[in-house]
Amino acid sequence: MRNSVFETILGLVVIVAAGAFLAFAMSTTESSGQSGTYSVTARFNSVVGVDSGTDVRMAGVKVGRVTNVSIDPERAEAVLTLSVRDDVELRDDADAKVTSDGLLGGAFISIEPGGGFETIPQDGSGEIIYTRGSVDILTLFASFAGGQGSGSDSSE
Structure with missing residues (x-):
């Protein structure tokens, strides 16, 4: 009998702690709603x-x-x-x-x-x-590399 009371109380503590963590996570990530x-x-x-x-x-x-x-x-x-x-x-x-x-x-x-x-x-x-x-970024690098070879050359 003593073990079942202890296990019940421990289970309630775990559920309350899980609820507190869930409430904290929802308030931190703004997932609790769209108000405001x-x-x-x-x-x-x-x-x-x-x-x-x-x-x-x-x-x-x-x-x-x-x-x-x-x-x-x-x-x-x-x-x-x-x-x-x-x-x-x-x-x-x-x-x-x-x-x-x-x-x-x-x-x-x-x-x-x-x-x-x-x-x-x-x-x-x-x-x-x-x-x-x-x-x-790949397109940016390609355009930069392509622009290097087609620049004005004053030695002509």
């Missing part, structure tokens, strides 16, 4: 390395995340839905670009807020118009 955010869309020519859950940052600070990645087949563009904190006001000339954390780091969306007079609506209908997609 609004959605905006942005169209990119390339979103290599970006998936749902990718960070959205402004001045290096996380202000949201990517909630959906889709394609517009008519315009051949990737369409991202971004969830941004309510306290972050984006202007109509805001600029979004796909950036990486470094040579081997993951990608994230970097937003420069802009200085326009109008703000992007926070009702879910807003769109960031000025975007820059990700740069493929």
Whole structure:
């Protein structure tokens, strides 16, 4: 009888501890809900390395995340839905670009807020118009190497 009471109490302690860890994890990763955010869309020519859950940052600070990645087949563009904190006001000339954390780091969306007079609506209908997609490093190296051999030669 004594062992079953001890095991029951120990089981309850484990369940309470697991619940506390779950609550902490959900509050830390902002997975507990979408309250306090609004959605905006942005169209990119390339979103290599970006998936749902990718960070959205402004001045290096996380202000949201990517909630959906889709394609517009008519315009051949990737369409991202971004969830941004309510306290972050984006202007109509805001600029979004796909950036990486470094040579081997993951990608994230970097937003420069802009200085326009109008703000992007926070009702879910807003769109960031000025975007820059990700740069493929191999294509960049190939264009650099190809440009080296075709430079002007003044010895002719």
